[in-house]
Amino acid sequence: DTEVTQTPKHLVMGMTNKKSLKCEQHMGHRAMYWYKQKAKKPPELMFVYSYEKLSINESVPSRFSPECPNSSLLNLHLHALQPEDSALYLCASSQDPTFLRAFFGQGTRLTVV
């Protein structure tokens, strides 16, 4: 199993909603990442979890709250988002937090209305 699975694939939410994005991998990877990608732009790193601990937070607003319940799961909790937060949210994982050989999920396309 060399997949990173993200759910849901699409999400539309209002600015007052609370929702969560989920990411799962069963490759035994100990580093997991959240990226945000706007149209026609490269991905931007948001968070890195290394051995289930948050190791990098790229100055992401607190309306995005990551959680790593165990080594296979990574969540991104969303609350009070703005329309400009609409983007493709990509999860990735790698064997260790050196960013080598990262496997990416298919992404969740988020629309904030």
Place this chain on the structure above:
Amino acid sequence: KNEVEQSPQNLTAQEGEFITINCSYSVGISALHWLQQHPGGGIVSLFMLSSGKKKHGRLIATINIQEKHSSLHITASHPRDSAVYICAVSRPGNTPLVFGKGTRLSVIA
């Protein structure tokens, strides 16, 4: 100046053509990645290179460490190759990938 530069930004080719996408970088790296992203979709890792050349099917990736340059070649291109191709570099230590802006490839039948 971006640390990772790709060219061209956009590329349209006829089916069957040989395609080259270039990537230059200005930082020390531990590895260089070529990634593929289809419209609206996730990212697939095509190659990870630290030296030399790799081949997978119709795709060939080369890297010249001294010149800080890599190329991705697609032989006998096909419309299903239409995608954005992204060059990214891993720097030594636990530092995030640095992405190029991508090359948008359209292959026309």
